[in-house]
Amino acid sequence: MFNMAQLVFTFTVFNKFYCMIQLSFWEKESFFAPQDIIIVGSGFVGLWSALQLKLKNPAYKITILERGIIPTGASTRNAGFSCFGSPSELLADVVSMGEDKMWQLVEMRYKGLMEIRKHFTEASIEYDGCGGYECFTSESDDWNDSFKKLDWLNKGLQNITGHKNLFTITDEKISQFGFRGFDHLIENRLEAGLHSGKLVQVLLQKVQGLGVQVLTGIEVKSYQSHHHGIELETASIAYEGNNLSFTTGQLLLCTNAFTRQLFPTIDIIPNRGQVLITAPIDNLSFKGTFHFDKGYYYFRNVGNRLLLGGARNKAFELENTTDMQTNEIIQTALEEFIQQHLLPGITYTITDKWSGIMAMGSEKSPIIQSISSNVYCCVRMSGMGVALAPFVAKEIATLMN
Numbered sequence: 542m543f544n545m546a547q548l549v550f551t552f553t554v555f556n557k558f559y560c561m562i563q564l565s566f567w568e569k570e571s572f573f574a575p576q577d578i579i580i581v582g583s584g585f586v587g588l589w590s591a592l593q594l595k596l597k598n599p600a601y602k603i604t605i606l607e608r609g610i611i612p613t614g615a616s617t618r619n620a621g622f623s624c625f626g627s628p629s630e631l632l633a634d635v636v637s638m639g640e641d642k643m644w645q646l647v648e649m650r651y652k653g654l655m656e657i658r659k660h661f662t663e664a665s666i667e668y669d670g671c672g673g674y675e676c677f678t679s680e681s682d683d684w685n686d687s688f689k690k691l692d693w694l695n696k697g698l699q700n701i702t703g704h705k706n707l708f709t710i711t712d713e714k715i716s717q718f719g720f721r722g723f724d725h726l727i728e729n730r731l732e733a734g735l736h737s738g739k740l741v742q743v744l745l746q747k748v749q750g751l752g753v754q755v756l757t758g759i760e761v762k763s764y765q766s767h768h769h770g771i772e773l774e775t776a777s778i779a780y781e782g783n784n785l786s787f788t789t790g791q792l793l794l795c796t797n798a799f800t801r802q803l804f805p806t807i808d809i810i811p812n813r814g815q816v817l818i819t820a821p822i823d824n825l826s827f828k829g830t831f832h833f834d835k836g837y838y839y840f841r842n843v844g845n846r847l848l849l850g851g852a853r854n855k856a857f858e859l860e861n862t863t864d865m866q867t868n869e870i871i872q873t874a875l876e877e878f879i880q881q882h883l884l885p886g887i888t889y890t891i892t893d894k895w896s897g898i899m900a901m902g903s904e905k906s907p908i909i910q911s912i913s914s915n916v917y918c919c920v921r922m923s924g925m926g927v928a929l930a931p932f933v934a935k936e937i938a939t940l941m942n
């Protein structure tokens with residue numbers, strides 16, 4: 542056993558060793574050599590962007606810098622819905638952003654989902670074409686509005702997907718699914734669930750296979766443009782005390798909810814989302830991805846477990862944060878929702894609770910733009926980055942030189 546004096550001594554020597562570590566000639570010539578493009582952030586958007594940039598020009602030298610050991614924002618911490626918009630959410634979007642922008646967003650998501658299917662097998666990402674549903678109570682405005690506008694929504698969706706009558710009323714499934722307190726269901730047969738962790742893993746493998754370097758545990762603190770390129774100042778626990786700087790011709794920020802740290806004036810509000818999952822439940826009676834209350838509640842089966850997230854509307858102010866804790870107000874609201882609607886009278890155990898951080902703003906559309914000479918950003922994926930990321934990545938790859 543160490544005593545306190547030995548521990549302090551060991552820590553000091555250890556710390557000194559790290560403070561003094563210098564990059565070798567070999568390291569400077571390889572891992573830390575100047576790049577054509579540096580991408581900050583290895584979530585869905587960073588990884589899809591790297592893939593699209595490599596497909597555009599295989600000769601690009603690309604490095605992704607990620608401050609976590611794995612991506613640590615939203616991409617591995619979401620609900621894994623492969624969806625493009627429930628009826629009440631689309632109608633709410635018409636009010637907040639207008640018809641044209643709402644349909645543009647649906648098209649981006651739908652095309653993004655097609656892109657996922659193009660690159661990865663169902664088995665590799667546990668893609669489950671289970672169908673998506675929105676649940677309603679009969680007295681709600683959401684139901685009345687969605688019912689009235691169903692034909693209009695279906696026509697718009699047909700223009701984008703080529704599929705007729707995508708939204709269908711399937712109330713008869715409510716009792717089959719064992720739900721209580723819902724009066725109506727609208728189904729979208731094209732929606733699905735997938736495994737977000739596995740999607741990030743296969744994306745990582747794919748881009749690394751194409752020669753993209755992914756360095757983790759490195760936080761980008763600031764960047765400065767010089768005549769010879771853009772220089773990045775970084776912080777890394779392993780290289781503490783060392784000036785670990787990177788040079789690149791172009792810089793792409795894929796930092797979503799955390800972008801204000803590097804670009805303070807950007808229109809982004811961080812939004813925490815909380816999720817829980819149960820232990821396997823015998824004879825779980827529903828299968829699919831589900832939304833309720835304009836998407837404020839979302840739930841799905843993962844095998845025979847129930848995954849539930851949302852209830853952000855119970856504490857809006859509290860959830861405008863980049864802090865990845867969970868909190869009692871939201872978790873209690875989620876549990877009440879399970880008992881009231883999803884598993885009435887059924888015993889269940891919650892095995893995991895977690896949160897992730899989304900990026901919202903005054904508008905719902907993503908920000909895909911140049912922010913200064915050779916510096917770009919592709920951020921603000923709101924609550925649908927699974928679908929949006931592959932599409933916005935193509936857009937940013939086209940915009941970059």
Ligand SMILES: Cc1cc2nc3c(=O)[nH]c(=O)nc-3n(C[C@H](O)[C@H](O)[C@H](O)COP(=O)(O)OP(=O)(O)OC[C@H]3O[C@@H](n4cnc5c(N)ncnc54)[C@H](O)[C@@H]3O)c2cc1C
Pocket residue numbers: 581582583584585586587606607608609611612613614615616617618619620621622623624759760761762795796797798799800802803813814815816850896897898899920921922923924925926927928929930
């Ligand atoms: C609880 C929850 C549920 C969700 N459910 C769904 C869903 O079912 N379907 C869906 O489509 N979408 C869902 N979303 C939204 C979706 O997950 C996000 O839109 C998407 O993951 C955003 O991807 P991104 O790459 O832009 O951001 P992120 O995944 O957040 O990646 C940004 C990365 O940048 C890194 N980073 C930040 N700053 C720096 C820096 N200075 N230096 C180095 N690295 C940095 C972070 O560590 C992070 O890894 C959900 C989100 C949450 C939180």
